[in-house]
Amino acid sequence: MRKFKRASTSRVTVGTAVVSLALLATTGCSSSDAAGDAAQAKSVSMEFWGWAPGYDKITAQWNAAHPDIKVTFKQIPSGAKGGYDQMTNALTAGKAPCLAQVTYNDIPSMLVKNALMDITSYASGDTGKYLDWTVAASSAGGKVYGIPVDTGPMALFYRTDLFKKFGISKPPATWEEYAADAAKVQAADPSVAFGTAPQDAYDMAGLTWQTGTSWFGTKGDSWQVSIDNPGTRKVATFWQGLKDKKQVMNNGNAWDPNFDKASEAGKVMTFVNAAWAVPGVKGDLKDLSGKWAVAPMPTWAAGDLTSSNSGGSATSVLTGCKTPKEAERFAAFLSGNPDAVSTGISVGGLYPASKAGLDNPLLSQGDPYFGGQKIYEVFKQSAAHIPTTWVVGPTFGQVEADYSDAIGTGTYAQATTTVQQKTVDKIKSLGLSVTGG
Template identity: 45%
Template sequence: MKSRPFRAATLAMALTSLTAFAAACGSDGSAEQASGPVTVEFWGWAPGYEKSVELFNAAHPGIKVTYSKISPGSKGGYTKMLNAVKAGNAPCLGSVGFETLPTFAAAGALQDATEAAAPYAAEYAPWAFAQSGVSGRTFGLPVDIAPMALIYRKDLFAKYGIAAAPRTWDEYAADAAIIHAADPNAYIGYFGNDAYNFAGLAWQAGAKWFGTSGDKWTVHLDDPATRKVTAFWQDLIDRKLVKTVPSFDTALYKGMGEGTILSDVNAVWDTPILADSVKQTSGNWAVAPMPVWDAAAPATGNAGGSPNAVLKGCKHVKEAVEFAHWFGTDQASVSNLIKETGIYPAALSGLENPALHQPDPFYGGQTIFDVFKESAGRVDTGFRWGPVMTKTSGVLGDGLGRVGAGGLGLDAALAETQAQTVAEMKTQGMEIG
């Protein structure tokens, strides 16, 4: 039997049950009054999260947060959370990326935290707070955003006669040709299979993958802006000017360590990952602004960012949100998260954190967050994620991998992702405009 229509503008079918649950729990979202410390269970996977939990527990005897480290969301963590919600034993809080929050909302896996979160709204970047909810309802508080930049081997760029990092994508392509002509084993960068990195590239170009028209969803994963991105990278792939290698793969870091892959266009959180992966090259890397399409109107992309979201069944919404707010705003916690996780804070107060202004030895003593601050100010805040991103990202990532292996063209991978995304949304009863 076909399910009832899923209304894009209101998410009514998925959210009605959340309202009823919140009402049953009382105005503060607490289903019961605890005689001792309230326990809030929290699931996540990012490095450094456990330290921030320890700091909170040491200073808040009335609330005890228990942290469980699970697999990253795309590697089973989200499935574990959704299954726990279905089984009725989910934690109060889960780390859920902006990109996946609408999927959790569509599955009825989130609990309305609008009332508890409202007093904190003005303390966050407005678009980050907005992406921590769906259709006017808030389900958590943001920890970070993920502006993108160019992370590159400054010493090897100089070796090949490139004095400055490319400012535009045209310059990037020209530099790619210079490097590869000088050494056929050297590449300016790589093309991987990370669907969300690709989404960040499309975001920068002005893509609008998802939207609403009346009470229907619009889906344009193959819009002109995204086609511009695919044409650019397909040309570099065809001319063998970038290395095709799986994202975050051992082979990628081997190439970076050996000096055959000279850069990475990625988000702020990638900086500590790269530093940890190629320690032997410390001091040779630098961070520059992401190449842009139009130097007169520079725009950058965002590839990540997440709120700590309240999952359905949480008995202590008020306390969960209190912890989530502390987690992303307390200066000691934010310092820890900047150092260990590589976050760029979503909280406005976090932008003054001293850890953002420290020279980084791996990056030649550069204050790298200055670059990401500039990038964050150039992110189009109107980009929106769709309601089946688990499916969308899976199909897109598979397609990007096949492109890298030479078995598929980028446009074909995009068309396949569009078709399968629409099919999945229709299967779930969503109306497409």
């Protein structure tokens, strides 16, 4: 899934240091040559690799409406679970697809690998249709490297039946209330976990983003790495406390089989995640229909509405694609066609990056699985209160791998310190200018 708003106030930036990335990344064929090849062809066939639920159905919708431009969808593991390795291996072998799903976090690192094609000349007429920050996150050095698909506004998923059982009248509005509720549940039944502990960089990034700090920044042509910052340390201290007291699950997170098993047994009450988690709950935990609800993400101060974002992807054209014009057309269809957007929402839980898509009727309907709750109203509020401070760095794949390893062997604070240094070292190894804070 990850691992899989008007949000005009939120922004993810790729930073001015992407000029350095642009110098490292050059496309394998010129846009004019590729366009000429496409113009001479009577029909076009392309392959699209991705992992989001519903992409196969959207591809079928495209093919039905565009018989001369056939797209074949191939399901691959999510990028962090091997999907990006498959892409880069295919590029090396000269067998890469034309199109691929790439998360905003990973666009800079894919540029370093020379994996993405500049599609500015084809996409320039489409970029205004998407939220500004998603366009910025899909671009580098003033060039477009992907068409935004979705965002990941975060919220608290919670079990209404278990809240009633333990006498908790409402979902926690603050992290202080969250900790108090966790202590109350543990006192009543130590076998029940109130939530799930962060497991990797995606979890830590989403929680840190809410604090208004960022793991990366830029100064001139240099990257600045500040993973070990006050916001991350606040998150680390909070969750380490809950983890040490055994008030949260430490051996699974959505959608780990351990989480599913614990949920089915009534042994876990909440988890924090993004809008795209909705199909996972509904698909993996069918028997719990009517027992889950969605509330705003707890905040660090009473009365605050600050939320966060986790995930979100673009559709990129990979280096060497011979039909980039047609590839961009498909990408724009996937993100902006009303029927495609509806499929993305209903099947994949994709919260649209398309401005028009935010008015999709499905986002204002009650969901029977969640007791009829209009859950996307919660995500809409979340999306409108995401800090503008987050900067996407050039090595998120490395950050993810190192954080996962470090969390498994030490405390969150120790993991953060370790990943800080490893990230600085990794960026230096790429020949890019970097400072440690």
